[in-house]
Amino acid sequence: MRRSNRIASKATDLPPPLAAHATKRSIGTNGGDGGESDAVGLGSSPKRSKQVKQDHAVIAKKETQKELAGASASTAAAGTTTAEPIIVKAKGKTKKDPPASQLDDRKEGETKIWLMKAEPDSRVVKGKDVKFSIDDLAAMPNGTSPWDGVRNHEAKNIMRYRMKVGDTVLFYHSNTKTPGIAGIAEVAKEAYPDYSAFDPKHPYYDEKSDKDDPRWYMVDVKFKRKLKRLLSLKELQEYKDKELKNMPLLNRGRLSVQPVHQSDLDFILELEQRPAADELS
DNA sequence: GCCAACGTTGGC
DNA sequence: GCCAACGTTGGC
Numbered sequence: 001m002r003r004s005n006r007i008a009s010k011a012t013d014l015p016p017p018l019a020a021h022a023t024k025r026s027i028g029t030n031g032g033d034g035g036e037s038d039a040v041g042l043g044s045s046p047k048r049s050k051q052v053k054q055d056h057a058v059i060a061k062k063e064t065q066k067e068l069a070g071a072s073a074s075t076a077a078a079g080t081t082t083a084e085p086i087i088v089k090a091k092g093k094t095k096k097d098p099p100a101s102q103l104d105d106r107k108e109g110e111t112k113i114w115l116m117k118a119e120p121d122s123r124v125v126k127g128k129d130v131k132f133s134i135d136d137l138a139a140m141p142n143g144t145s146p147w148d149g150v151r152n153h154e155a156k157n158i159m160r161y162r163m164k165v166g167d168t169v170l171f172y173h174s175n176t177k178t179p180g181i182a183g184i185a186e187v188a189k190e191a192y193p194d195y196s197a198f199d200p201k202h203p204y205y206d207e208k209s210d211k212d213d214p215r216w217y218m219v220d221v222k223f224k225r226k227l228k229r230l231l232s233l234k235e236l237q238e239y240k241d242k243e244l245k246n247m248p249l250l251n252r253g254r255l256s257v258q259p260v261h262q263s264d265l266d267f268i269l270e271l272e273q274r275p276a277a278d279e280l281s
Numbered sequence: 282g283c284c285a286a287c288g289t290t291g292g293c
Numbered sequence: 294g295c296c297a298a299c300g301t302t303g304g305c
Binding site for chain 1: 289290291292
Binding site for chain 1: 298299300
């Protein structure tokens with residue numbers, strides 16, 4: 001149900017040590033997105049043969065190209081340091097592990113912050129409404145929902161490799177009249193295969209993903225609270241070159257799952273306490 | 282591996 | 294509905 005955006009490449013900052021990276025979009029509420037376009041949309045095509053093996057190495061290998069490409073691009077853009085990829089032996093072959101920038105770099109006990117985009121307005125894709133707002137999340141059992149539908153490798157890699165239970169998530173409303181940050185959630189379950197990619201009838205079906213070799217992953221997100229007021233993209237953009245100059249949201253608008261610096265979260269929470277501009281006199 | 286054509290996202 | 298900014302695809 002959620003979608004994300006894509007990313008552009010630009011620098012920005014990412015959470016402290018590493019850069020962010022994966023980006024996929026999610027779909028969510030809308031439709032669109034799936035990262036791979038056709039995969040998502042069309043029905044069925046022959047499935048790709050499955051591979052029998054699926055150890056980490058193999059899986060990683062398959063994902064490699066696109067994912068890693070995206071990751072490194074963003075990493076570079078972010079100006080972060082990148083460690084050399086680790087070469088691992090796998091079934092006699094070598095494959096690259098995800099760049100260090102994709103791996104969890106957090107210190108013990110540290111929590112990170114992410115921004116995830118969903119579409120709060122109804123939008124029908126392949127017969128299903130992909131709408132997903134902060135209120136929809138709050139209404140889920142236990143306030144928890146899988147963040148399925150992300151079809152962008154950079155966004156996916158962030159979910160797959162970097163999000164951990166307890167991390168803070170800024171819930172962003174996109175593709176709506178007043179886009180902006182609507183609430184706060186947290187990561188409730190770490191990455192696992194996005195089953196929506198396996199269902200031919202699902203809006204975000206991807207014929208290239210199968211259960212023996214998942215191409216897309218998702219995390220579960222749990223509602224924490226709505227912001228006292230929506231912090232609109234327009235308002236956030238006022239700080240684009242100042243307090244929020246590091247937010248990918250403001251210069252890599254299409255990335256649907258992205259890192260947020262602690263300093264940006266601090267500023268956002270401060271902004272939340274200020275009266276809305278239209279309430280000022 | 283380059284790059285033109287095409288498709289999408291998503292703000293406006 | 295437009296279109297800028299990207300990403301992906303596929304020919305070569």
